[in-house]
Every structure is written in C-alpha cells, then in structure tokens.
Amino acid sequence: MSIASVKSEDEYNTLINAEKTTVVLFTADWAEQCKHVQDALEELAKFLGNKLQFVSIAAENFPEISMKHQIEAVPTIIFFTKGTAVDRVDGVNVAEITAKCKKLGGSVAGESLEERLKALTNKADLMVFMKGDRNAPRCGFSRQLIEILNATSLPYETFDILNDEEVRQGLKTYSDWPTYPQVYVKGELIGGLDIIKELKANNELEIALKG
Amino acid sequence: MSKYTSKYLEEKLADKLGAQYVNAIDESDGCGGKFSVTIVSEAFRGKTLLQKHRLVNSALAEELKEIHAFSQKSYTPEEWEKEELESAGFGVQATTAGGEGLRIKTLED
Known part of the structure; x- marks a missing residue:
C-alpha cells in the first residue's frame, strides 16, 4: 500500500x-x-x-x-x-x-475490546463476571452465585464489572447476555444465576462447571 | 425507575414467545426495577437452558436495559406439568386428609 x-x-x-x-x-x-x-x-x-x-x-x-x-x-x-x-x-x-x-x-474501538473480552473470559477455566468480588459481592444475585460456587469448592476467578465500564457494557454485546453475574467455563458462557441454580437443582452443576 | 409492570411483561412475553402461561412478579414494591418471571411455551422445546434464557432475554431486550434485576424460569409444557405436579404434591398433601386424593392444579389456577 x-x-x-x-x-x-x-x-x-x-x-x-x-x-x-x-x-x-x-x-x-x-x-x-x-x-x-x-x-x-x-x-x-x-x-x-x-x-x-x-x-x-x-x-x-x-x-x-x-x-x-x-x-x-x-x-x-x-x-x-x-x-x-x-x-x-x-x-x-x-x-x-x-x-x-x-x-x-x-x-x-471494536476489535481491541473484543480481544480483551476474549482474553478475560478465558483468564481462568471458571470465570465469573460480577458486581464486587468473591469476598464482597455488591449485589444479591452475585452474592448468591458466589455462595453456590464456594459450595462446589472448584477454583474460580472473578472480575468486578463495577470497576470497568468498558467491560461491563462490552461483555453484554460480546456474549449477547444482558445481565450480571455471568459465568464462563473455558471462555464459553454458561449463563447467569438462574441457570446456575437450575443446573444445581438438576445435579448438573459440577459437570457444567468443569466443562 | 422503569416504567414496566408485571402485566406489561406478561403480555409482551405471551405475544413474543407464544407462551401458554406467563407469570411475572414485581419484586420491587412497584418501582418496576425487579421482576421474577415464569414462562411456559412450546418455543422452548428442544432448547438448552442457555438458549431458553436467550429467547426470553431477546424478547425483552429493550426492557432489560432498564430492569436491573430479572430472574426467569422457562419451561416447555411438559416440564411445567412435571414441575406443577411436584409442587402440587407438596402443597396439597396437608389438604387431602379427607381422602379425596391429590388435586392437581391446572394451568389456569
């Protein structure tokens, strides 16, 4: 060129x-x-x-x-x-x-955010995007989710979307999912709290979280 | 807060998803920011949990920008019948001492 x-x-x-x-x-x-x-x-x-x-x-x-x-x-x-x-x-x-x-x-804007989101969702095998962090969840749904995850004793990492508006808005579009918390296994969206609860009720949670 | 009511959400979901049963509960004491919704629809047949929730999310894409707390339960008619049977089984036991047997709630209850 x-x-x-x-x-x-x-x-x-x-x-x-x-x-x-x-x-x-x-x-x-x-x-x-x-x-x-x-x-x-x-x-x-x-x-x-x-x-x-x-x-x-x-x-x-x-x-x-x-x-x-x-x-x-x-x-x-x-x-x-x-x-x-x-x-x-x-x-x-x-x-x-x-x-x-x-x-x-x-x-x-655009591609770089997408790359960042891809990297973030793959940061750990089990990755949670939430309000607050695992020690101080700042919304009822995020807190319930952490309680459920802690009960599985699987390792996971969290990302606080309240600290990063770009990720907060970008991830909604990236994953076509409008609410938080969001749970990812190996970079794939599993769902929000409702889905985690339902998986747990069906005894499918650990299998889903291990990917 | 948001301008949405339970009735509005129920009508919209019934329309968009062809739902045979929708129950939206406003848990925000009327400010319209927090809802819990149960939906029964043929549209969920053969869908994974994630796909079912995505269907509902996309039907309410505009509304969910304002509703800050939203939980949903999505059933196919068969799943719902099973769910109803189970909850009816628990709920009705105490009232069946007279021996009339389990009375299964109908969808219109």
Missing part, C-alpha cells in the same frame, strides 16, 4: 479529522531519511491499514501547518485522532513509530 501525499490544506484537514486515527509523515523530497520512514509506514499500512490511515505531507509546501505543529526537522510523524494531535515521533526511529502505530491502531 503506498502512502498518499497531501495536495491541499483542505485535504489535510479532512484527513486528520477522520474517524480513523491518521498517521501524518512530515517529509521533504531531498531528505533521504524520509524515504526510509516512508518505506516503514508502507509496511505498517499493510497490516494496520484497516485501523489507521497513513499520509505524507511535504513540510516546506505547507508552512502554516508545519509551524503549527512545530516541525523543526523532517522526518517527523504526528498522530491525529479526530483532529487532535495525540502523539508524535521526531526523526528516524522506526521502532518507536511501529510501537505507536500498533498502540493507536489497537486502541480503536
């Missing part, structure tokens, strides 16, 4: 205000180092192109923009999220550029 060069100030403004985070390379034709960074960005664009957009701008042709961002040397890279400069890398530091692209590319 080649990196488009900005042709006008309007084009520049449209690009940096886009929904996607924009990686802007301030460059100059005569500087050999810029070519090096440009090649690095082209490589990054191959696997981050769906999350970040990469453009270059000839610093000397747009003095106002360059002044605004205090571009004193090329190459310089500035990262924009919805029009705001959120980070920058001065000079040829491909490792740093790569790390920041990965970080910003990863923090775009």
Whole structure:
C-alpha cells in the first residue's frame, strides 16, 4: 500500500479529522531519511491499514501547518485522532513509530475490546463476571452465585464489572447476555444465576462447571 | 425507575414467545426495577437452558436495559406439568386428609 501525499490544506484537514486515527509523515523530497520512514509506514499500512490511515505531507509546501505543529526537522510523524494531535515521533526511529502505530491502531474501538473480552473470559477455566468480588459481592444475585460456587469448592476467578465500564457494557454485546453475574467455563458462557441454580437443582452443576 | 409492570411483561412475553402461561412478579414494591418471571411455551422445546434464557432475554431486550434485576424460569409444557405436579404434591398433601386424593392444579389456577 503506498502512502498518499497531501495536495491541499483542505485535504489535510479532512484527513486528520477522520474517524480513523491518521498517521501524518512530515517529509521533504531531498531528505533521504524520509524515504526510509516512508518505506516503514508502507509496511505498517499493510497490516494496520484497516485501523489507521497513513499520509505524507511535504513540510516546506505547507508552512502554516508545519509551524503549527512545530516541525523543526523532517522526518517527523504526528498522530491525529479526530483532529487532535495525540502523539508524535521526531526523526528516524522506526521502532518507536511501529510501537505507536500498533498502540493507536489497537486502541480503536471494536476489535481491541473484543480481544480483551476474549482474553478475560478465558483468564481462568471458571470465570465469573460480577458486581464486587468473591469476598464482597455488591449485589444479591452475585452474592448468591458466589455462595453456590464456594459450595462446589472448584477454583474460580472473578472480575468486578463495577470497576470497568468498558467491560461491563462490552461483555453484554460480546456474549449477547444482558445481565450480571455471568459465568464462563473455558471462555464459553454458561449463563447467569438462574441457570446456575437450575443446573444445581438438576445435579448438573459440577459437570457444567468443569466443562 | 422503569416504567414496566408485571402485566406489561406478561403480555409482551405471551405475544413474543407464544407462551401458554406467563407469570411475572414485581419484586420491587412497584418501582418496576425487579421482576421474577415464569414462562411456559412450546418455543422452548428442544432448547438448552442457555438458549431458553436467550429467547426470553431477546424478547425483552429493550426492557432489560432498564430492569436491573430479572430472574426467569422457562419451561416447555411438559416440564411445567412435571414441575406443577411436584409442587402440587407438596402443597396439597396437608389438604387431602379427607381422602379425596391429590388435586392437581391446572394451568389456569
């Protein structure tokens, strides 16, 4: 994927205000180092192109923009999220550029949350998402669930959704389950308190929790 | 709190799931934030526990955004009959001293 060069100030403004985070390379034709960074960005664009957009701008042709961002040397890279400069890398530091692209590319809503939720639900073989923690449940349903799980003496881990709004809302969508607590075995949703109670009543609980 | 009533939930579930029996109990003293619901429907036939609950959750997707405490019991007609028999068996024993035998509650009770 080649990196488009900005042709006008309007084009520049449209690009940096886009929904996607924009990686802007301030460059100059005569500087050999810029070519090096440009090649690095082209490589990054191959696997981050769906999350970040990469453009270059000839610093000397747009003095106002360059002044605004205090571009004193090329190459310089500035990262924009919805029009705001959120980070920058001065000079040829491909490792740093790569790390920041990965970080910003990863923090775009959607996939990264899903990956996080997948990791969290698989954190332990038996995983409970609840209000409060096992020692201090902060809702009646969560408390009843902990009492039932403790009675099985199976090992389990808990995650307090009251401390993390992103997980609290995200997990509802991820698992298509609107309420808490939620019980996972090896990353698979078993259900909420009603289901755990019902499994227990049917003497199927331990089998279900062992997966 | 939420604007929902037991009657509203019962009608919605009866409609959405073709439930032959629905009983919603408002456990929130009328503020509408906590419900316990029993549902009997053919729609649950052949479904796992998780799938049954998912059906109910999706029928009440909008409502569950506001109802903060919700518990459900979902039965197929056969499961419900069995459940009723068991609970009737316990409940009726004391009143059958006269020897008239167990009187099984009907669904309309």
